[in-house]
Amino acid sequence: MMDxxxxxxxxxxxxxxxxxxxxxxLLNDDERLSRDTARQFIEDNLxxxxxxxNREGRFPRELVPQMxxxxxxxxxxxxxxxxxxxxxxxxxxxxxxxRGDSGVRSFxxxxxxxxxxxxxxxxxxEQKDYWLPKMATGEKLGCFGLTEPDFGSxxxxxxxxxxKSGDEYVLNGEKMxxxxxxxxxxxxxxxxxxxxxxxxxGQVRGFLVENDRPGFSAYDVHGKWSLRASVTSGLSLQDVxxxxxxxxxxxxxxxxxxxxxxxxxxxxxWGAVGAAMSCYDTALRYxxxxxxxxxxPIASHQLVQDKLAWMITEISKAQLLVLQVGRLKDQNKxxxxxxxxxxxxxxxxxLECARLARDVLGANGITDDYxxxxxxxxxxxxxTYEGTHDIHTLIIGQSVTGIPAY
Amino acid sequence: MKILVxxxxxxxxxxxxxxxxxxxxxxxxxxxETNEPDAYALEEALRQKEKHGGxxxxxxxxxARAAQVLREALAKGADRAIHLEDDRFAQLDAGNTARAMAAxxxxxxxxxxxxxxxxxxxxxxxxxxxxxxxxxIPHATIIIGIEKAENGxxxxxxLEAGHYQYIEMPMPAVLTIQSGINKLRYATLIGxxxxxxxxxxxxxxAEIEGKLSPHMQKIEKLYVPGSQKQTKKIEGPAAQxxxxxxxxxxxxxxxx
Numbered sequence: 001m002m003d004x005x006x007x008x009x010x011x012x013x014x015x016x017x018x019x020x021x022x023x024x025x026l027l028n029d030d031e032r033l034s035r036d037t038a039r040q041f042i043e044d045n046l047x048x049x050x051x052x053x054n055r056e057g058r059f060p061r062e063l064v065p066q067m068x069x070x071x072x073x074x075x076x077x078x079x080x081x082x083x084x085x086x087x088x089x090x091x092x093x094x095x096x097x098x099r100g101d102s103g104v105r106s107f108x109x110x111x112x113x114x115x116x117x118x119x120x121x122x123x124x125x126e127q128k129d130y131w132l133p134k135m136a137t138g139e140k141l142g143c144f145g146l147t148e149p150d151f152g153s154x155x156x157x158x159x160x161x162x163x164k165s166g167d168e169y170v171l172n173g174e175k176m177x178x179x180x181x182x183x184x185x186x187x188x189x190x191x192x193x194x195x196x197x198x199x200x201x202g203q204v205r206g207f208l209v210e211n212d213r214p215g216f217s218a219y220d221v222h223g224k225w226s227l228r229a230s231v232t233s234g235l236s237l238q239d240v241x242x243x244x245x246x247x248x249x250x251x252x253x254x255x256x257x258x259x260x261x262x263x264x265x266x267x268x269x270w271g272a273v274g275a276a277m278s279c280y281d282t283a284l285r286y287x288x289x290x291x292x293x294x295x296x297p298i299a300s301h302q303l304v305q306d307k308l309a310w311m312i313t314e315i316s317k318a319q320l321l322v323l324q325v326g327r328l329k330d331q332n333k334x335x336x337x338x339x340x341x342x343x344x345x346x347x348x349x350x351l352e353c354a355r356l357a358r359d360v361l362g363a364n365g366i367t368d369d370y371x372x373x374x375x376x377x378x379x380x381x382x383x384t385y386e387g388t389h390d391i392h393t394l395i396i397g398q399s400v401t402g403i404p405a406y
Numbered sequence: 407m408k409i410l411v412x413x414x415x416x417x418x419x420x421x422x423x424x425x426x427x428x429x430x431x432x433x434x435x436x437x438x439e440t441n442e443p444d445a446y447a448l449e450e451a452l453r454q455k456e457k458h459g460g461x462x463x464x465x466x467x468x469x470a471r472a473a474q475v476l477r478e479a480l481a482k483g484a485d486r487a488i489h490l491e492d493d494r495f496a497q498l499d500a501g502n503t504a505r506a507m508a509a510x511x512x513x514x515x516x517x518x519x520x521x522x523x524x525x526x527x528x529x530x531x532x533x534x535x536x537x538x539x540x541x542x543i544p545h546a547t548i549i550i551g552i553e554k555a556e557n558g559x560x561x562x563x564x565l566e567a568g569h570y571q572y573i574e575m576p577m578p579a580v581l582t583i584q585s586g587i588n589k590l591r592y593a594t595l596i597g598x599x600x601x602x603x604x605x606x607x608x609x610x611x612a613e614i615e616g617k618l619s620p621h622m623q624k625i626e627k628l629y630v631p632g633s634q635k636q637t638k639k640i641e642g643p644a645a646q647x648x649x650x651x652x653x654x655x656x657x658x659x660x661x662x
Binding site for chain 2: 089
């Protein structure tokens with residue numbers, strides 16, 4: 001029965017964070033302050049509109065200028081108007097964004113890790129000077145074109161090509177599942193290069209393609225049951241000519257594209273902790289207020305406590321794992337298998353938390369009076385994108401056995 | 407304008423509080439935050455600086471953890487900070503807190519000192535007023551509007567029952583600020599990075615101790631009120647029971 005006894009009062013209390021093992025004591029002042037700024041921003045600006053955005057399938061673009069002003073784009077990059085945060089500070093910001101919504105966090109991840117990062121890492125000075133300051137403020141938005149309709153887990157099979165033609169490259173191909181595709185000003189497009197004396201025939205390299213170039217079109221994917229508050233698109237490139245200076249000069253093979261994904265996956269591993277916190281926090285509060293059997297809160301039931309105990313334990317483990325990967329990353333010692341483990345574990349854990357929290361909330365859990373079902377649907381995408389759960393299993397498997405099993 | 411903002415670190419609102427073993431205050435293992443009216447005082451100071459130029463200094467008195475509220479103030483735009491750093495500063499009464507702050511800013515000659523009208527934990531609402539008295543400068547309380555005038559300040563005060571008072575006063579002065587006077591800004595991520603490079607002066611207990619007086623106020627005991635639910639059942643015919651109920655409400659419960 002959907003006879004809420006005012007339980008949704010619980011959503012009126014601001015999110016206070018989840019800390020069972022004294023995790024906060026592992027953070028320094030800057031890390032806490034960065035997290036608190038993001039938490040306050042999300043609480044004030046995203047939480048009041050997110051359920052409506054999710055219902056309508058609307059990206060809350062009105063928040064972009066303030067996100068830029070506060071420094072959330074490219075936050076862990078140095079210079080060019082970026083905040084120069086540590087990897088932990090950046091991660092904690094991602095956590096707070098995804099506590100709000102995975103779709104909005106995805107938007108920030110793409111802008112930061114998949115567009116600004118490759119320009120920062122592989123771009124020319126001219127490209128960096130032009131794009132990064134405008135992207136840091138949110139004046140310009142970007143998207144990342146790697147995945148193709150037929151090549152998801154195996155991007156090495158990509159068909160998109162860039163043929164050198166005088167001082168230009170001519171790009172042809174299709175990209176799919178591209179976050180922010182139709183709202184972006186520029187796309188980082190990965191393509192096989194042909195006919196270029198400076199590039200090995202067929203090597204994958206990155207290009208900056210302004211989205212208003214003739215032959216470029218982007219369209220939205222409709223009918224999504226996930227990440228409804230962010231834009232998901234397909235890109236179509238038909239004889240799109242870009243000047244040679246639009247090549248990312250230091251991009252060198254598929255590994256350049258994959259290094260961007262490592263950046264993004266790291267942020268996702270933190271973000272998933274945020275989504276899990278939101279589900280746990282909702283379930284805990286609900287279970288203390290909702291009364292069944294002898295007028296007692298359902299939190300007094302052993303099976304409900306089992307679910308809460310599982311959630312808080314997994315969240316605590318996930319926090320510690322991703323914090324350690326962040327510390328390694330700051331020392332340039334984080335390897336892709338470390339990031340795979342954090343992404344794989346934390347997203348799985350968050351999805352399980354969402355499902356358990358939905359159980360705790362009973363019928364109320366399926367409505368958007370509570371954030372749980374939205375997180376659950378979002379996390380189904382997060383489990384798949386940026387390397388599926390299973391692909392990360394194989395990465396870890398190869399790392400420990402030395403045997404690739406793809 | 408040279409502005410000082412006095413900020414207190416208080417337990418986070420809605421944090422679950424537990425009493426310490428002596429039952430004299432709460433346990434220290436809670437989350438802490440900037441006292442809300444002090445956050446508004448800081449915001450007002452930053453706005454005044456943006457309008458009229460000058461500098462904003464943030465000050466707090468408390469243990470090492472209290473540096474967090476200063477870092478936040480610096481990240482939001484304060485220029486420097488003063489930290490009276492010692493566990494013992496957190497246990498002073500309002501009078502001695504004011505004496506300690508006055509001693510720490512001796513020779514600074516601020517044009518304006520702002521602070522929250524009260525703290526979210528003790529709620530004494532005395533520290534700002536006492537600081538003005540010790541410094542020998544005027545003060546005004548519960549401020550909800552500040553404008554710089556030719557020879558001082560034009561202020562709007564919140565009185566009771568929806569009444570306001572408009573006053574003018576000279577500077578230097580101490581103002582205690584009401585929550586809601588403005589809209590708080592966020593610390594930007596770049597601001598958080600820049601805060602590290604801004605000067606923070608630490609003031610030790612030994613530098614201040616001689617300026618303090620015996621405490622006028624001390625918490626003897628704190629306790630959680632016990633549950634006092636009692637049920638009294640009045641039996642008998644309705645007319646008699648009603649008469650008994652009225653007697654009870656009049657004489658015992660004193661509700662009538």
